[in-house]
Amino acid sequence: MSTNTFSLEILASDKQFFSGRATNIILPVPDGTVGILAHHENMIIAVVPGTVSFDTKEGEHRECVVSAGFAEVINNRVRVMTLTAERPEDIDIVRAREAEERAKEQLRQKMSLQEYHLSKASLARAMSRLSAASKLRDRN
Structure with missing residues (x-):
């Protein structure tokens, strides 16, 4: 397991949109966007409707459109929980x-x-x- 990745899970109310290792993620938040890299400090943050973009461990760039929810960053794990998540x-x-x-x-x-x-x-x-x-x- 690479030290510059983190565990990422994106969950919608009806499905698991993504689960795997990522190198970064950019989330839409009330005052703009926030970027998260490996070993980010622990936090919980509100997510607003918008586009989430992230890069997988394999170097694939992915995007999804989400509705409101929140993200939890704990111990090099990021979990994004929203009502909906879909590919553009x-x-x-x-x-x-x-x-x-x-x-x-x-x-x-x-x-x-x-x-x-x-x-x-x-x-x-x-x-x-x-x-x-x-x-x-x-x-x-």
Whole structure:
């Protein structure tokens, strides 16, 4: 086991997205992004909707679009736990655009504070999915 890697697990509510060794990971957090390398100090941090990128021990660069959750860094192990995690190439752009429009419409209507926050979260997720899918399409 290489000393410049760490154990990485990315979990969504319905599946294990990734489990293996990684050399780095970049997470979307409330005030931007945070990068984690091997032997990072222990911490727990909130994760916001956006793109997680990481490099595997084999040198493969991987990305996934996540919803809100948190990451735990303990003893050279990183565990990311979110409601959803998906590969950019698996995103249905039409459905993501429809979800974005629904969320925007809900935000225009009067609602309770809880409904407002749910709509804001739905909009953030739809926008991060569209962004990741568009970047992938532009690369290909």
